[in-house]
Amino acid sequence: MKITRTFIFSIVFLLAGGLLLIAALQRTNEIVPYRMTTLPQHVVPSVAFEAPGVTTSILRFPNEDDSLSFNLEIPTVSYSLIVALLFVGVGTYGLVPLQNERAQRTKTNGLILAGILIIPTVLILAAAGQSTNMISMLGASFRLGTPIIIGAMAGIWCERSGVVNIAIEGMMLTGAAFGFVAYTFVTASIPGQGGLWIGIAVAVASGGLMALLHAWLSVTFKTDQIISGTVINIMALGLTAFMRREVILNADASFETLSEFSIPLLSKIPVLGEVLFTGKPIFFSMFLLVILTHVMLYYTRWGLRTRAVGENPHAADTLGINVQRNRYINVIIGGLIAGLAGAWFSLETAGGFRDGMTSGTGFIALAAMIFGKWTPFGAAAGGLLFGFSQALDTRFQLLNVPIPVQFVQMTPYLVTMIVLAGLVGRATAPKAVGQPYEKE
């Protein structure tokens, strides 16, 4: 038998499914027949299994209007049993030595499904015997996903033109610090939220400036793009720490953050209203940026040229496209976007600046970009997955689950590994990414 990726993942799921199966079978008395009932006290019903005395995981979906609230009550053991059987089934089928293309596709799809199922499973197992507020959970996922997704968009602009950008982290940090500094300077003279908006503008601009440096080093001087990115990351760390000590510490201490608002009508939709249509400005701009990036990339002249330059700059050159100029502009736009992601930290969320406050989000954004194979919507899905995991973290601490939280933190990356490590196929980076363009 050849050791393929399918083979390895099949074994993994077989083992995981087997363990889960053993655990579930030890509590056979809790396995309940599948029967749904409507509990009369709510207009929108709670869906539950009529089986008293059984351990359940309760997912709550509260609403201001009580008649719109509902709960999802899941019998933990039965759920585990089903998932366990699915894992075992997928794993077993994956090991059947069938070679034809259709069987291979079925295997792959099964493994991907099982991979995605890991996430709700972790949540449901964690909430066993307790209840958890899903609205706030989902809301937190989107909120925590915001800087990741915006950062991923920054990466897409840059890398689609063929310039590796590991400096998103540094550009974000710069944006966070400079935006906040600008805000502290003008806060006295400009009333209300005006100062915050000026702060955002400065954050965006400073991200762009860092990107200009990146473009200058890597496009004009053809420095290794990884080195150039590293230089920027290190420089940003030092520069912002210096700014904090010299400027921010001396400034007045009380600061606000951007205020939350709801989109009329839309925010009244049950579940979605509170998750998607209530939030702060940068949160909303994330949706806009994802759509804009997608439209730019696939429906505009600039996007077509950018993709061509990132894939085969020489071909673009023979058609009269200025490769250097295209790369400069895309890298700088990426930087501007990264600066906005930085403002999320200091101006939208924390209302202050700490050293290294982006704490690796720029790198997670890169992972999200790769997860999405350099496509805006894919990257957004990846960012959401990572946002969800961070939300899961806090949830776990609330629920007092007896698993070390570090293991739970691994879940999204595990899922990424399974999805990326090749079930969906190779991660398809732009071909020319990382290579400086030499004309002759």
Added chain:
Amino acid sequence: MSEAPVVLEVRGLTKRFPGVLANDHIDLKLHQGEVLGLLGENGAGKSTLMNMIYGLYSPDEGEILVNGKPVNIKNPNDAIALGIGMVHQHFQLVPVLTVTENIMLGTESVRGPFLDRHKARQRILQISQQYGLDVDPDALVQDLPVGVQQRVEIIKALYRHANILILDEPSAVLTPQETQGLFQVMRTLIDQGVSIIFISHKLKEVLHICDNIAVLRLGKVVGSADPKTATQESLASMMVGREVLLRVEKSPATPGEPVLAVQNLTVQDDRNLIAVNNLTFDVHAGEILGIAGVQGNGQTELVEAITSLRPVVGGKIIVAGKDVTNFTPRKVTETGVSHVPEDRQKHGMVSSFSIRDNMRLQTYYKKPFAKGIVANDKAINQASEQWVAEYDVRTPSIFVSMGSLSGGNQQKAVVAREFTRASKLLIVAQPTRGVDVGSIEFIHKQIVKMRDAGTGVLLVSTELDEILSLSDRIAVMYAGEIIAIIPAADADRERIGLLMAGVREGAVQHE
């Protein structure tokens, strides 16, 4: 012909690269509605000249005239504006984009801020109809065979209203059938008023399609010829600067024991489809077995299976009496198999390594190239120098990188390495692809020499002439099967051509 106006002229065009005078005061004229053939060995400076006309390189000296007026071409945009289009030797396409996107790139039609793919698509369909260039505008370029990719390149030029078309070695990558298709397209283009510069080192093609021929050697125009009076021999000697023997001289083979026995071999391609289907044949010591066939009928997979670069699904491969099925490549090599691969850049060499290091790729760990765990530099250098001289690899030294050599010289270096390694079986796949006449003559001579020394040779080629002139027996491969094996004496072009198209012998006899 000479009455037609001159549409493009270069005068005294000169280009220097560090250490190389690539073009030395070149004068050339292209008349309205003609095909001008540009012949020259690898590295003669043909591509450099064309890149200057197209604005990719800037000339050090000299001038370019379009329609009699001196022009200053600073970049491809200027060339495009003057009606010059170029199909590059290495295609300039973006594989992940569609045909339409590739063609419209740089001159996109837009509606408001958005691309107008529909409009571009209409124009492509219209051009493709007008010139008989059949393509699917919505296909991804990466899914297209090279012949169709080339059509995309030609449409790209026509889309920009090119009336001077430069084709840089367009036939190097094509099968004979695709080449015929290309010629048809070229004739249609000429009828519609386009003038063409056709670069090639295939003499027969140049004689067949061109109205005028100019020959380049070492960056200089060394002469011109009229295809009506010129012969392949006269062109070859003009190109190489000495007499060239186009026929291969060889005595009848004296076959010995079988050195390769392939039994019921089945191999899959990259998509897990059967590429080689239940194949059985032998190669004897001291004979050349030629495998003819149109590209993509399983030859690549067959060779990769024998050299253990690809797993065998069924059947056996026996080299010199030893079962080597699913060995590792090194073990196969050690059994006595030499291999000149089809794609030399990918499987035959490491382009960033020096020539010297490329010479010991399979033998670096053995005496005399290794002394214990360290390399024996003296022995390596000495052998490399000797081989480079013996196989006429033109290079400033053995320490320059393999990638900096021209294609023909890379091939000679690979041939040198493989032919000098003592071997019982020699597998040569497309040994002269993209190689100029002088080098072809040389490589062919070496193959015959290997045979005469008692090596069994398996020759895989899509060039019918090469198969016919070298082989002692000819096997024709079609759709993963060998549909006939015939002694070279009984083979002629028509018969093999029909077999290559999949017409089995039984069917032929009915006619």
